[in-house]
Amino acid sequence: MSLDYLLDGFVVALSWQNLLVGLLGCFFGTVIGALPAIGPINGIALLLPIAYTIGLPAESTIILLSSVYMGSEYGGRISSILLNVPGDAGAVMTALDGNPLAKQGRAGEALAISGISSFVGGMLGVVGLAFFAHLLSLLAIGFGPAEYFVLMVFSFATLASMVGKETVKTLIGCTLGLILATVGLDPTSGAYRFTFNEPELGSGIEFVMLVIGLFSISEAILLLEQHSAGATIIRQMGRTLPRIADLVLSAGATLRGSLIGFFMGVLPGTGASVASSIAYTTEKRISDRHGTFGKGDVRGLASPEAANNAAATASFVPMLTLGVPGSGTTAVMLGALMLYNIQPGPQMLTEQPLLVGGLIAALFIANILLLILNLPMVGIFARLLTLPNWILVPGILVLSVVGVYSTNASVLALLMMVGIGILGWVLRKLAFDMAPILLGFVLGHLMEVNLRNALAISGGELGIFFQSPISIVLWVFAVVIAAAPYLISRLARKAT
């Protein structure tokens, strides 16, 4: 199969409208990433309904949202380094060495090194995406309903094993998401499920309402609790260009982080935060001979930054080729495609080549734009960190109300958003991660449809889920990934 779709994609991405949309997305994404109050999922969830309502075509919306996603991965490091508060989940590890560097008067260098590492990770991620999307779409043609069902079991096994501090809470989150997805009309039988005679629930729980409720409303309540804690922002930048010696020293860490990030990102459900965590701990194990990690080692800064950008790009691979999100943020993107009645999957490269090619080209262009925005202009974004919560949070809530109302035109939807927000806050206080709920919701309908179709094909025989080589390989991977944390901790205990 030729890669002509990539060349056509560049033509789409380089149109003036999409360039402007991409630039706006990069700028907003960096702002969203820099501000601790709002992460990429919130930002994308707030922009999506507005982009849809004003009539942006599907390609432009996806370019906008993916540029926001990439921008937020660059922006997250700004508050991590200057404030010791991660701008988003993928930037948690960045603070470990980034903030100590800033406290040594080298904030500008730290921001530059992390910006360059982000660029390298992002670019390697785009090359990997172009190659793997093509390869995986060829493989995915062999997927039938049984294989898709097993793929989703594998996705949840990966989630349970790698995301969140406690497996049981991740599993409960996934199950709650799957439960929410059952609300509405069952297309196969025509039965209404869990609608309680409410006509608005006939088409199910609306995706935008769920995302905004879970992430924005609950976040606003949590921010109030953190509001009184306060944090000191480091204002002294020092030199803004990195030393050549530091770039050479961090080159290996950047490349290793990029590779780890890419392969973690391809796994369904994992995302940038898991990737950056694994990259940092791996780099520390390989390179920390004198106990310098955690005290301002540039390798400890470069590795997770390269990883989170590579993972963010790689998370598009399963989303585009298999219709399974690679991260919580790509789960929202999946929702965006469904709003436009586009079903991601192996047929996307043949049915929507301009959209896939345009997205890959836009990610390539976005990385270049973001390096330009983030190196000389980082001081402007840093000033945003001084914006007080009493200005920021009301603005986020207004965007939430507009976002939900513009897609539903319903007061009931707004009230349900509030209810979901309170539930989200309670679950977050109980240390539940929100991403599994979102992934469960996005995959729930597909999972049930594939389960029922597979059993319809086999006449009720469960053996269909264990017949094809693809299913068997996926079951083996699912078991290995689910058991991996326990095996590794047992081996570690035996070693000590």
Add this chain to the structure above:
Amino acid sequence: MKITFDSGRVAAICLFVFALLFAWSGSRIEYAFASDPLGPRAFPLLLAAALAVFSIWLFFRPGENEAWPRGIILWKGLGIPLTVALAALLLMPVGFFGVTFLLVSVIAWIFDAGLRRAVISGVIQAALWQVVFVHLLGVYLPSGSLWEGLAP
């Protein structure tokens, strides 16, 4: 083994009860015909069973939770979703501009802006978002049924 009822265990009990209610509601789904062997009840019942098992697991391994807010922080925290709910209920009669002013002012006050700054912020953001959404982006937002009768 001594069991203390912390919030994790209370959550486990609530989730278990929810699983039972969900299973009961799922078993009563009415349908005339299903083209597959499972039908529309099976998946919800499977999920209810899974949730029940996981909630028992959570009861015995509740893990760590974050500290719950108390006093004024708790009340202010709950004030945020209540303000958004009030804004939602007033959206049709009062309109987007008025509701935005209310929402921004109250939330700013909750975040310790002080009354004067909260009101000024409310006016500025209401005007800003009205211009951005209604006039620049063309998003339909209610203008308020209360004022329609007053328009010339």
